[in-house]
Structure formats: C-alpha cells, structure tokens
Amino acid sequence: MASLPSVAVTRTLKLDPEFRKHPTGSPAAEKSQSISYQKNQTLPHLDGSSKLRSLDFREALLMIKEGPEKVQSSCYVPLLQECIDRNSVLDAQIVHGHIMKTGTQEDLFTMTLLINVYAKCGAMENALKVFDNMTKRNVVSWTTLMTGYVHNLQPALAIQVFQEMLETGAYPTNYTLGTALNACSLLQSVRLGRQFHAYIIKYEIDFDTSVGNALCSLYSKLGNLESAIKSFERIREKNVISWTAAISASGDNGEATRGLRFFSEMLANDIKPNEFTLTSVLSLCCTTLSLGVGSQIHSMSIKLGYESYIPIANSIMYLYLKCGWVSEAHKLFDGMETVSLVTWNAMIAGHAQMMEIVGNDLSACKSGYEALSIFVKLNRSGMKPDLFTFSSILTVCSRLVALEQGEQIHAQTIKTGFLVDVVVGTALINMYNKCGSIEKASKAFVEMDTRTMISWTSMITGFSQHGWSQQALQLFEDMRLAGVRPNQITFVGVLSACSQAGMFNEALSYFELMQKEYKIKPVMDHFACLIDMFVRLGRLNEAFDFIKKMDLEPSEFIWSLLIAGCRSHGNSELAFYAADQLLKLKPKHTETYVLLLNMYLSAGRWQDVSRLRKVMRDEKLGKLHDWSWISIKDKVYSFKPNDKSHFHSADIYESLENLLDRAKSLGYESLETLEITDEDGEKTPSSTAYHSEKLAIAFGLLNTPNAVPIRVIKSVFMCRDCHNFVKLVSLLTAREIIIRDSKRLHKFVNGRCSCGDYGGLI
DNA sequence: CTAGGGTTAG
Incomplete structure (x- = not known):
C-alpha cells in the first residue's frame, strides 16, 4: 500500500463549495491511527466466537439478545457479515444493541464494521449515528463512511466527508482516494476528478494499483477513454x-475492438x-x-469454473441470440x-x-413470438418484470407489428408503475x-x-x-424550443418528413442547419x-448530380433509389449506369440482384442476365424469399407468392379475385413480368396478382371483423403494383391496412399510403 | 477498485 507523506493537505485541495455541509456538523478532531483493514482478513478464532459460529444465525442472534455476557469482539464479524448478506437493518440493530451493552463500542474495528453493515443495508442515517458516536476514528472509519455514501448514490456527501476528514488532519490512503474518485464519477464531475488527479500526481501515487x-x-465514466488508458x-x-x-x-466508450486487443494482451501477460x-x-x-471469440470465452469460463456464474451465462446467451444461434x-x-x-x-x-439483425424473415417472426412466450412464462414464474x-x-411488439399484445403490455406498465420510466x-x-397507431403514440408522448x-x-x-x-416539423421546432439537442437520427426523421411532402427548400435548409448549427x-x-426527395419529384438528373457531389461513396441503397426512380419516371440510360455502379459495390442482398435481373430481363439484355447469375452464384446468394405474415388471435399465418397451401385457400383466392376485379374497374391492371424463380436463372412468366401480401390481406379481410385494421409484415419490399393495389383495397373495403416491408412502414387509408408513394418503389 | 439485461434510423 502506498502511504502518503505526512503533509497537511487541507489547503492543497480546494473543493467546490457547492457540496452540502455534513448534516451533523464537524466531528471531533482526532489523529488517525494506523490499522490494516482487509476485507478477507482471517480473524482470530477465540472462545466466545467459536461458540457463536457453530450456531445458526437466528440462534446466535437470540443468544446475543439474551446473554449479557461479554464476548470477544471478533465474534461479531460473521454475524455482521450475515446481516449484510440478508440486507437486514433490524438484525444489525440487534447486534448493535449487544455491542453497546458489552462495551465493545470502544473497539474501533467493530464499530467501523458496523458502519459498513448499515451502509450496505442502505441505512445511512444509522451508519452516520454510529460514526458520530465513535470515541475514536481512523482513516478506515472515514473511508468506510465515504464508501457508504458512494454505495447509496450520495457522492456529494462522500466528498463532504472526505473534506472533513482532511480538516481533522487525517491522511487519505489509496483506498480513500479510490472511493473519492468513484464519487467523482457518480457526480460526473470532470473538474473535481481533475483536482483529485492533480493531488494524486503530486504525491506520486498514480502508479499505485x-x-x-x-x-x-x-x-x-467521464467519457475520456484516452485518459483512462x-x-x-x-x-x-x-x-x-x-x-x-x-x-x-474501451467497450463503454465505443471501442470494442480495442478492448478485445487489451484482453489478448492481458492473456499474453499471463x-x-x-x-x-x-x-x-x-x-x-x-x-x-464476435461469435467466435464469444464461444472461446464460453469454454474458458467453463475451464475456470465460472460455468454457473449467472452474469456470464446471461451474457453468453445474449450473445448467441444476437448472433442468431x-x-x-x-x-x-x-x-x-x-x-x-x-x-x-x-x-x-x-x-x-x-x-x-435478421430483418423481416420467418426466423425473426418466430423469435418475436418466442420472446412473447418467454414474457408470459416470466410473469407466471413469480418474478416481477422490470423496466428492462x-x-x-x-420493442418486440413493435417489430412484430403486434398491437393487441402491445396494448396489454401498455396496461401492465401502468399497473406496475414502470411507464414513468422514460x-x-x-x-x-x-x-x-x-x-400504425399514430394517435396513440402521440397521446403517450404528450x-x-x-x-x-x-x-x-x-x-x-x-x-x-x-x-x-x-x-413532424412542428415537433422538431418544439424540441428545439425545449432546448433538447437533436442528433443524426432526429435529422433523418426531419429530412424524410420534408422529402415526403416535397418540401424541397425546407429540406435543404434543415440539411444546412444540421451541419452549421449542430x-x-x-x-x-x-x-x-x-x-428520395429528388426522385419523388421526378428530378432524376438533379438526384444524380447530388450523388456525384456527395463526399461519401454512394451506398447500395442510394443507387437502388435512383434505379427505382429511373424505372418509374422512364430514364433507362441513367438506370443502367446506376446498375453498373451498384454492381461494382458487390451487393450482399438478393433483393438487389432480383431488382437488377428484372431490369435486364425487361430490356432483353441477356448477356447482363447471365453475368449477374454468375455473380450471384459466386457470392452464394440464395433465392429471394417473398412472403408475408399476418397474426390473428395469437396465431400467425404466412403466405408465399401463389401460395395454395392454406386450408382455406379456395376462399382466399375467391376473395382476392373479387378484389382484383373491383380494383380493375377503378383502372388497376396487374403486371405480367418475367422473374427469375430458380437457381439456373430460368425465366418464368409471373404475375404480380398473387404476391404474398395480396394473399395475406385477402385472408385478413375474411377473418377479422369489419373496421379492424389489417397488419401485415412482408419480408421484402413491396412492388409498385401491389402498392397501387393495396391503396385501392383500402378504399374499396374502408379498412386501414398496415404493411411493414423490409424498407419502411406503409399505412393505407382511403386509397392513400402514408409513404406518399415513396421514391424507392419498384 | 472491476461485471450481466433496455429506447430512436431510409
């Protein structure tokens, strides 16, 4: 242990006056005496204590309550430890009473231990009373009191205690300073932390472990990783x-990889x-x-005997789930x-x-329902859910678009009081x-x-x-007025609001505000x-100019937006240029290749088609799985395109045909296209008429009461054709239809979609 | 003195 030089320290360390004065006034000044104090120290095994130790805790307490006999002070140690483990102030008070009766209050070590017991049990008033009544104190008692305040999240009081300790002339040890530093991090006070650091450097103890x-x-904790390192x-x-x-x-400050390097360095240092x-x-x-590293840690934890240590098991489980295992x-x-x-x-x-992580596919859906069933089991287990x-x-409910379950859980958060958590x-x-319940969302927000x-x-x-x-824009202004600083993501919301509404100038000025002011x-x-905004407005060349002017390398998504725009506004030259750029990025999504394949197919560019097929094989990309699912009464029904596997298939198709006819009377025409449907790239004629979401919607309309909104999740993005169709269905049936596809949310009401015919629709 | 679980994105 590094000991501090005997220098009066009161004046070298000026503390902020903002911290409240110690509630009981200044304790008696007394010179500290040196006592070594270690948590796991083996205590002398004396007669009185061996008798107590062999007894059950309750019996021991009883004996202590009744027996006025004097016992060795060390026999209190296991009893007091037990009080901490049981988190019982009442038991501690019983032991405390005996200590007073037997005159053990003269024993510095026991009294310090008692302070610690009260502190750990959350009874700081008691801890303070013990401290104030002590006839002598040393630096350990002071430090213990400080630790208590830190433990009970009252860091300002801990600092106050530290200051008073200095006034008495006692010298802090490295433990005292460690506790003071912890108080600083709780206070989030860079200034105070620096003062302590300066002090530590001055006495040359920064090398102390x-x-x-x-x-x-x-x-x-102050967010300064470099100084931490x-x-x-x-x-x-x-x-x-x-x-x-x-x-x-490293991990807490967003440098996980660096943290992993420290770990290997640590192992290399034995x-x-x-x-x-x-x-x-x-x-x-x-x-x-990092699933690989994670499973290595898993075996390491077994080897080191931490297999049943709950936090490790929890983390491994969480990691495996996150990685899809x-x-x-x-x-x-x-x-x-x-x-x-x-x-x-x-x-x-x-x-x-x-x-x-996996997006809108079947395994995600299964995972979501699995989470809901785990939640039900948790409720039955007798444990109480908390804010986590x-x-x-x-979040599970939102990803499942599961409104009914979400509403039930909303009720539960009110009942249990956790809704107040932000x-x-x-x-x-x-x-x-x-x-798709914007009204309820805004009510909850208000x-x-x-x-x-x-x-x-x-x-x-x-x-x-x-x-x-x-x-959206009004709320953004309210947010600024409330003095809340927006971040990157806030501006994604703001800009997309402008883009939807075609608010060209506003978009550009918010874009500038983001960079200049924030x-x-x-x-x-x-x-x-x-x-997206340029594309929606049909200003394709401006979109292209903008892409060229960006100082970032355009992503897959940017090029596919431009391609979508070119297809709907008929500019094939730019579309093929964008396709070439997109291919250079070696896209990882099958969806992108299918988009390109269809593009080349409809232009009859067979050479490009076979070139693409080769790339897809080389990249080992699978088929495109278009499917939609809808949940009705706790059951999930999923549909593939042209799916006839459902029990009530005939009814579904009859109802869909009926809808298609009625839509046609309003000018709708389903598209006949060529699609790549197998691995050899066979061209199969196909119709958009039986895309998966159409089947899911037809099923939903048949199986839910009138006026109940239909909620569908789709694994890939909707095509323009289905989008047009669903708009008409919402008008014809007077139903709200909510579809979340792999790109965004579509809420269809009275023939219109909330996405305002998003520019990325193919 | 060190640790496990949570919210926003086209």
Whole structure:
C-alpha cells in the first residue's frame, strides 16, 4: 500500500463549495491511527466466537439478545457479515444493541464494521449515528463512511466527508482516494476528478494499483477513454482489475475492438481473467457480434469454473441470440439451475436484437413470438418484470407489428408503475408508431413527464412515417424550443418528413442547419432522404448530380433509389449506369440482384442476365424469399407468392379475385413480368396478382371483423403494383391496412399510403 | 477498485 507523506493537505485541495455541509456538523478532531483493514482478513478464532459460529444465525442472534455476557469482539464479524448478506437493518440493530451493552463500542474495528453493515443495508442515517458516536476514528472509519455514501448514490456527501476528514488532519490512503474518485464519477464531475488527479500526481501515487484502477474507471465514466488508458498504462503492477478496467473502458466508450486487443494482451501477460473480465469481454463480443471469440470465452469460463456464474451465462446467451444461434441459447437457458430477472430479460432482449439483425424473415417472426412466450412464462414464474423487461418486450411488439399484445403490455406498465420510466415510455411510443397507431403514440408522448432526445426523435420519426410531415416539423421546432439537442437520427426523421411532402427548400435548409448549427456530419441516411426527395419529384438528373457531389461513396441503397426512380419516371440510360455502379459495390442482398435481373430481363439484355447469375452464384446468394405474415388471435399465418397451401385457400383466392376485379374497374391492371424463380436463372412468366401480401390481406379481410385494421409484415419490399393495389383495397373495403416491408412502414387509408408513394418503389 | 439485461434510423 502506498502511504502518503505526512503533509497537511487541507489547503492543497480546494473543493467546490457547492457540496452540502455534513448534516451533523464537524466531528471531533482526532489523529488517525494506523490499522490494516482487509476485507478477507482471517480473524482470530477465540472462545466466545467459536461458540457463536457453530450456531445458526437466528440462534446466535437470540443468544446475543439474551446473554449479557461479554464476548470477544471478533465474534461479531460473521454475524455482521450475515446481516449484510440478508440486507437486514433490524438484525444489525440487534447486534448493535449487544455491542453497546458489552462495551465493545470502544473497539474501533467493530464499530467501523458496523458502519459498513448499515451502509450496505442502505441505512445511512444509522451508519452516520454510529460514526458520530465513535470515541475514536481512523482513516478506515472515514473511508468506510465515504464508501457508504458512494454505495447509496450520495457522492456529494462522500466528498463532504472526505473534506472533513482532511480538516481533522487525517491522511487519505489509496483506498480513500479510490472511493473519492468513484464519487467523482457518480457526480460526473470532470473538474473535481481533475483536482483529485492533480493531488494524486503530486504525491506520486498514480502508479499505485488501486488508485490507477479507480482513475481508469473514472475517466472512462467521464467519457475520456484516452485518459483512462493513460492512467491504466501508468500502473506499475497491473492486476486483473486493472486489465478489466481497461477492457470495459474501451467497450463503454465505443471501442470494442480495442478492448478485445487489451484482453489478448492481458492473456499474453499471463494474467488470469476472473468472472468480471469474462463478462466484460462478452459484452464486447455482443457489440462486435464476435461469435467466435464469444464461444472461446464460453469454454474458458467453463475451464475456470465460472460455468454457473449467472452474469456470464446471461451474457453468453445474449450473445448467441444476437448472433442468431438460437438453439444454443435455449440450450443454455434450459440448463441453468438458477436464473435471475436479468436472465429473463437477456432472453427477451436477445430475441428482440435478433429480429433487428435478421430483418423481416420467418426466423425473426418466430423469435418475436418466442420472446412473447418467454414474457408470459416470466410473469407466471413469480418474478416481477422490470423496466428492462418492458422496454424490450415493447420493442418486440413493435417489430412484430403486434398491437393487441402491445396494448396489454401498455396496461401492465401502468399497473406496475414502470411507464414513468422514460425508456419504457419511449419504447411504448415506438410500439404504437410501428403498429400504425399514430394517435396513440402521440397521446403517450404528450402524457410523458420527461422526454429524452430519443423520445422526441421517435415521435418525429413516427409522424414522418405516417406522412404527417407538418406535425413532424412542428415537433422538431418544439424540441428545439425545449432546448433538447437533436442528433443524426432526429435529422433523418426531419429530412424524410420534408422529402415526403416535397418540401424541397425546407429540406435543404434543415440539411444546412444540421451541419452549421449542430455540427452533425451528414451520413448516408441523410443523403438517402434528399435523393428520395429528388426522385419523388421526378428530378432524376438533379438526384444524380447530388450523388456525384456527395463526399461519401454512394451506398447500395442510394443507387437502388435512383434505379427505382429511373424505372418509374422512364430514364433507362441513367438506370443502367446506376446498375453498373451498384454492381461494382458487390451487393450482399438478393433483393438487389432480383431488382437488377428484372431490369435486364425487361430490356432483353441477356448477356447482363447471365453475368449477374454468375455473380450471384459466386457470392452464394440464395433465392429471394417473398412472403408475408399476418397474426390473428395469437396465431400467425404466412403466405408465399401463389401460395395454395392454406386450408382455406379456395376462399382466399375467391376473395382476392373479387378484389382484383373491383380494383380493375377503378383502372388497376396487374403486371405480367418475367422473374427469375430458380437457381439456373430460368425465366418464368409471373404475375404480380398473387404476391404474398395480396394473399395475406385477402385472408385478413375474411377473418377479422369489419373496421379492424389489417397488419401485415412482408419480408421484402413491396412492388409498385401491389402498392397501387393495396391503396385501392383500402378504399374499396374502408379498412386501414398496415404493411411493414423490409424498407419502411406503409399505412393505407382511403386509397392513400402514408409513404406518399415513396421514391424507392419498384 | 472491476461485471450481466433496455429506447430512436431510409
């Protein structure tokens, strides 16, 4: 342990006056005495204590309550430890009473322990009373009191205690400073942290392991990764905790890969990871989706004996789910002997994450319903869901477009009081938005007590996706008036609102505002909004000019927007140029190739067709799976194009034919196209008449009461033809139809779609 | 002194 030089420190460390005065006034000044204090120290085994130790806790308490006899002070240690484990203030008070009766209150060590017990049980008033009544104190008692305030999230009081300790002339140890640094990170105070750091440097103890560890973690929590790493590097003898601090600092500050490098460096230095290290590394694997490293950690944790350590098991499960290895995650979950609420939450959140990553396909749908059933099991298990559970499960509902379940969960969040949590509230808004219930979303938004930037952004995006451009822009202005700083994503919402409404000048001025006033660098999504706007307006050459002027390399998505625009506004020369550019990017999505194939097919460019087929084979891209699903009364029904497998297939087709006829009377004509339907690239004539969403809608209309909105999820993006058709169906049947395809949300009402005939429609 | 689960995107 590095000891501090005996220098009066009061004047070298000027603390902010803003911290409240210690409530009980200044404690008696007393010189500290040196006592070594270690958590796991073995205590002398004395007569009185061995008797107590052999007894059950309750019996021991009883004995202590009744027996006035004097016992060795060390016999209180296991009893007090037990009080912490049971988190029981009442038991602690019983032991406390005995201590007072037997005169043990003179014992510094026991009284300090008692402070710690009260502090850990959340009874700081009691801890403070003990401290104030102590006849002597040393730096450990001061430090313990500080630690108590930090533990109970009262960092300002911890600093106050520190200051008073200095006034008494006591010298802080490295533990004291470590605790003070923790208080600084809770206070999020860079200024105070720097003052402590200066002090630490002055007394040359920044190389000390525990001080260095605390500094590293402080800077990390203040968002200053470089200083955190520097503090770490200055540590002379780095222990597991030092390495773990560096690893998690990297992860917490968005440099997961760097964290993984620290981990391998640590192993190269022959430092054995502990359970904390492994959980930190696993969370890095979660952000980098490193399944390989993750499964290595899995075997390492088994080898090191952490197999049943719940946080590790939770992280591994979560990682496997995020990486799509569902069966292994479930195997782990089923094999766990004890689970915590976090385990349930990790399962639910993991399924939600997996849905996000795989997109709108069958496995995502299955995952979503699996998450809902896990949620039901959790409720039955007797454990109570918390705010993490609710925000994840609401996200699941939004990705499933499952309004009924979402509404039930909304009710549960009200009943349990978790709706007041801003993240839960935001997830709720998002759920209503994604389910096409913009009115309920905005009601929930208005009723929120507090809103974060994300809440505003969600609502702005929701308005924009529903085609309510004016409301989106108005809300953006309200947000600015409320002094909330928008981010990148907020501007995606704002720009797409402008683009929908064809508000050309507004779009450009918001684009400028974003860069000039908010110093936000435009990313691909912002350009995509603007290109979409040009395309919608049919100003293809301007779209192309804009693409050329971007200082980013245009993405797949940008080129496919332009191609879509060219197809609908008839500019084949530009379309083929864009197609060439798109192909140079080696697109990874089958959808993109199908778009291009159809383009070449309809132009009769057979050479390009076979060239594309070869690329698709080389890239090992599969077939395009167009399917739609609809959920009715807790059951999910899925449809492929031309699907005749459904039990009521005849009824569905009859009803669809009827709709097609009625639509034709309004001028609709379904397209006959050639599509690549098998791996050899056979050209098969095909009609858009029986695309999957049409079947799902026909089924939905047959099986739900009038006026109930129809909600469909589609695995690939809608074609223009189906889009036209569904607009007419919404008019003919007076039903709201909500379709979420792989690109965006479409809400059809009275012959119009919320996307305002999005420019990316093919 | 170090750790596991949550919200926004074309």
